[in-house]
Amino acid sequence: MELDVNVQLEYQLSGPTDLLLQIEVADLADQRLQSSNIEISDTEHLARVAADDGLGERIWIRTDGIFRCDYTARVVVDRPALDISTLDAVAPHLLPGDTVRYLMPSRYCPSDEFQSFVEAEFGAYQGGARIAAMRDWITKAFSYVPGSSNGQTTALDSFVQRQGVCRDYAHVMIALARASTIPARFASVYAPGVTPPDFHAVAEVFLDGTWHLVDATGMATADTIARIGVGPDASGVAFLTTFGPCTLRQQSVSVTA
Structure with missing residues (x-):
């Protein structure tokens, strides 16, 4: 495209x-x-x-x-739009060194707070199937509400409020993935069809030995996204x-x- x-x-x-x-x-x-x-x-x-x-x-x-x-x-x-549910997770001890920091909690993604939830809600899934289940859960459970969050809103805040903008959706997706021992990072991107038109934010998860884009808002697929930059969360890639x-x-x- x-x-x-x-x-x-x-x-x-x-x-x-x-x-x-x-x-x-x-x-x-x-x-x-x-x-x-x-x-x-x-x-x-x-x-x-x-x-x-x-x-x-x-x-x-x-x-x-x-x-x-x-x-x-x-x-x-x-870039193809792969079925992410078919991809395997990489065992932690086999992860490349540059992915390890994306397993850790960060300013806006306190992933350690979500470990009990992900095991209770998504424990039946592994690897890409778990990522797909978490993405679909966020898409259905959250409402996209411009102005409902600010520069201090964390993934935990958004999880409680069940609303936000693309930045918040990405933070929750990242936190849930990291709580599942799957490296995840924040990607600032451009994509067509984003409403309202603006800089867009998605998650990237490390599966099957490489990074894959995941948009929990449902507004963009991997084959329509152009990356600007990546970081642990929004604070690192404004x-x-x-x-x-x-x-x-x-x-x-x-x-x-």
Whole structure:
């Protein structure tokens, strides 16, 4: 699938401010960039750095006044939408070293709080079948409610409230997977058909020796998703992190097939 991505950001800064920007599609074997262009308003400093797990890049920016960014890209996604329920889990002692940290609780995904629940609710399933059962449970049990969560909402909060946005769905999916000893990480992505149009968030789980995308909202499948970056949870892969006060003036995200 070929996707066109178009993003506009505009923020008012109250003084010289450091920004960490991560909005560009990662150029990977299963998602090949055909074209990409980013235009950023005047800056005092701009430098690219590698993102987590070597997937994509971040941009360090220091600027003042109004910060503007326009980004366009065309990407060909060449990834099958597999039946995840058929995939096997990897025994913990056989996991690659770079996946181990994704077994551990993180700021927004206190997975140790979910161990009793996953055994009681999903104990009859193993590996990918358990991931599929947990994904389907979240999709049915939760309501997608914009504005129902904020930057402090954890997977446990969302689990109790049974509502949230894509970020919250992903956090719950990650927490349940980790509580099942399956490595899981947060993926910031673009996907068509997301309502409302915005940066999207899904989980990635490690099964059968590689990572697989899982969208518990049901809005996107693996063959329609372009990854931006990954991290333990939303705190590690925000599209924009500001190290100082800022005010949103305008933001739009468009993804079309």
